[in-house]
Amino acid sequence: MANLPDNHAVATGFVPANAAEVWEMLRDLENWPGVFPGWIASIVADDDRFTATGPAREKYDLYVHSDPEHHSLDVETVDELGSADVLKLRILEIPGGSLVLVAHGKLSGTSPAAWEAKRDAVATGLSALSLD
Numbered sequence: 001m002a003n004l005p006d007n008h009a010v011a012t013g014f015v016p017a018n019a020a021e022v023w024e025m026l027r028d029l030e031n032w033p034g035v036f037p038g039w040i041a042s043i044v045a046d047d048d049r050f051t052a053t054g055p056a057r058e059k060y061d062l063y064v065h066s067d068p069e070h071h072s073l074d075v076e077t078v079d080e081l082g083s084a085d086v087l088k089l090r091i092l093e094i095p096g097g098s099l100v101l102v103a104h105g106k107l108s109g110t111s112p113a114a115w116e117a118k119r120d121a122v123a124t125g126l127s128a129l130s131l132d
Contacts, residue, residue: 007106009119013126016097021131023071023091026100029062035129038121083108100126
C-alpha cells in the first residue's frame with residue numbers, strides 16, 4: 001500500500017461501546033473540545049456552523065454534514081484565511097465496541113509545526129476516547 005501524502009492524516013480510536021452511543025457523543029461538535037483539547041479549546045454554535053478556537057487562539061468555522069444512519073460526519077473546516085479541508089469521521093461497529101476513523105488534511109498556509117500539532121491532537125483524542 002502506498003503512503004498517505006504528507007498533507008493528509010488518518011487516526012483511529014476504539015471505544016468499548018456500541019456505535020449508536022459513540023455517535024451520540026461525537027455528532028455534537030460542542031463535545032469536541034473535550035475529545036480534541038489539543039486542537040479545539042472552545043466551540044460555539046453559530047447559525048449554520050460552529051466557530052472553533054484552537055489552543056493558540058486560531059479560529060475555524062466548522063460546517064457539519066452528517067449521516068446519522070451510517071454514523072458519519074463530514075466537517076468542512078475553514079480557517080481565518082479561507083483555506084478549507086473536509087475532516088471525515090466514521091464510526092464502525094466491530095466486535096466488542098466501535099472503531100472511530102478520522103481522515104483529515106492540512107489547511108493551506110499551515111506551518112509544519114501547526115500541522116504536526118493538529119495531527120497529534122486528533123490522534124491523541126481518538127486514542128483516549130471514552131464515554132465516561
